[in-house]
Amino acid sequence: MNNEYNPDLVTLISDEGEEIEFEILDIIENDEGKFYVLYPYYADPADAVNDPGEYYIFEVQEIDGEEELAEIEDDEKLDRIAAIFEEEYNKELFDEDE
Template identity: 55%
Template sequence: MDNNYKPDLITLIDEDNVEHNFEILDTIENEKGVFYALYPIYDNAKDSVDDSGEYYIMEVIEEDGEEQLAEVQDEALLDELSAIFEKRFEELFDDVEEENEEKK
């Protein structure tokens, strides 16, 4: 097990000025834009246990000359990105399983 792992974290502020912490799971950068797969991080352990396990796909947009993250509105694009992220997560999970088997 790699004890040096440090997740990439980001804090987003919603329209009600409430901060939400996320781990950046993966990034896609292509001709359609820059997209992040984000998983919520909770301060309360119970909230973590109660979480559905879903991640969020956000896109980088420019507003008033500043980069911001927003939910992907295009359903077809969201489906396409979700499929790419899921495939990457599956490959990563398979790699971790193989590493664990090799250590036995």
């Protein structure tokens, strides 16, 4: 039996042109749009030790027929999407413990 974990990854390019790899924690689709919840990915777990543990939420925008991820400018919308993610995450975490 193979118990190896293979995360879903996406690479984003920063404003400075740096490629940053993220693990996709969740994709949320609702009446406000489609959102990706991402967490920095570290190939070497030792590199994650100093990570502050913050996740990021990006909104999907269609540009020239292709999906692109963009920062959410509306703080209230960001808070609503974060609340949805955290509620689902906590529910999954609780269900695993039962």
